[in-house]
Amino acid sequence: MASALELEGIHFAYPGRPSILAGASLTVAEGDRIALVGPNGSGKSTLLRIAVGLLRPNAGRVTGFGRPRASEAEFQDLRRDVGLVFQDPDDQLFCPTVIEDMAFGPLNLGQSRAEALATSEAVLEELDLMHLRNRVTHHLSGGEKRLVTLATVLAMRPKVLLLDEPTNALDPENAARLLSILRGLDIALVLVSHDAAFRAQLELREMRLLEGRLAAR
Numbered sequence: 619m620a621s622a623l624e625l626e627g628i629h630f631a632y633p634g635r636p637s638i639l640a641g642a643s644l645t646v647a648e649g650d651r652i653a654l655v656g657p658n659g660s661g662k663s664t665l666l667r668i669a670v671g672l673l674r675p676n677a678g679r680v681t682g683f684g685r686p687r688a689s690e691a692e693f694q695d696l697r698r699d700v701g702l703v704f705q706d707p708d709d710q711l712f713c714p715t716v717i718e719d720m721a722f723g724p725l726n727l728g729q730s731r732a733e734a735l736a737t738s739e740a741v742l743e744e745l746d747l748m749h750l751r752n753r754v755t756h757h758l759s760g761g762e763k764r765l766v767t768l769a770t771v772l773a774m775r776p777k778v779l780l781l782d783e784p785t786n787a788l789d790p791e792n793a794a795r796l797l798s799i800l801r802g803l804d805i806a807l808v809l810v811s812h813d814a815a816f817r818a819q820l821e822l823r824e825m826r827l828l829e830g831r832l833a834a835r
């Protein structure tokens with residue numbers, strides 16, 4: 619399998635804070651399915667943000683689809699194919715209605731308004747979320763926001779999906795729905811989740827982040 623995303627020897631500290639990542643490396647092959655586990659505060663969310671260029675490492679390399687990614691332009695290009703679903707949906711949803719939030723990504727990819735709406739509606743249909751199409755985003759429940767956040771990322775038709783604690787705030791029915799959505803995707807997945815029961819239901823290769831480095835479990 620060709621490599622989709624490669625993080626090599628990543629070092630990172632937030633300004634004025636102790637080091638969090640100290641040589642972390644991760645290779646995500648096309649179609650790979652990985653669970654990223656590790657204690658609270660070990661740097662899992664930070665690593666996902668570095669993977670898509672929302673944070674820059676102090677040292678180390680990010681390669682996406684065979685090309686080095688360092689500049690903002692290079693990461694913008696990478697984010698067309700690698701989608702990150704944030705831990706907090708409020709960090710991701712910012713348009714007045716669900717359909718506008720959904721269409722935002724496809725419009726940014728250069729689709730016409732009609733195409734972007736069609737893509738967004740297709741994803742809402744696939745996820746069985748059409749009933750939320752015209753809802754005011756900030757009036758959604760926590761669980762609804764989480765599913766809509768996933769929908770906005772899937773509307774970009776990514777090749778790699780990075781998910782940060784996606785089962786937070788989901789009731790059992792919606793967690794089951796999320797599981798079935800993730801099972802049905804034939805793209806690479808990197809899942810950060812403390813929910814062992816949820817992880818166990820997906821066939822994932824587990825990598826553990828400990829003391830700044832990643833190792834297979």
Ligand SMILES: Nc1ncnc2c1ncn2[C@@H]1O[C@H](COP(=O)(O)OP(=O)(O)OP(=O)(O)O)[C@@H](O)[C@H]1O
Nearest residue numbers: 632633635638656657658659660661662663664665
């Ligand atoms: N913007 C920030 N500025 C300073 N420190 C931060 C910032 N964001 C996170 N941290 C700190 O960096 C460390 C790693 O945080 P991160 O969210 O990456 O961990 P995590 O492994 O995802 O944790 P959890 O399992 O609790 O979600 C934590 O100690 C956190 O407090």
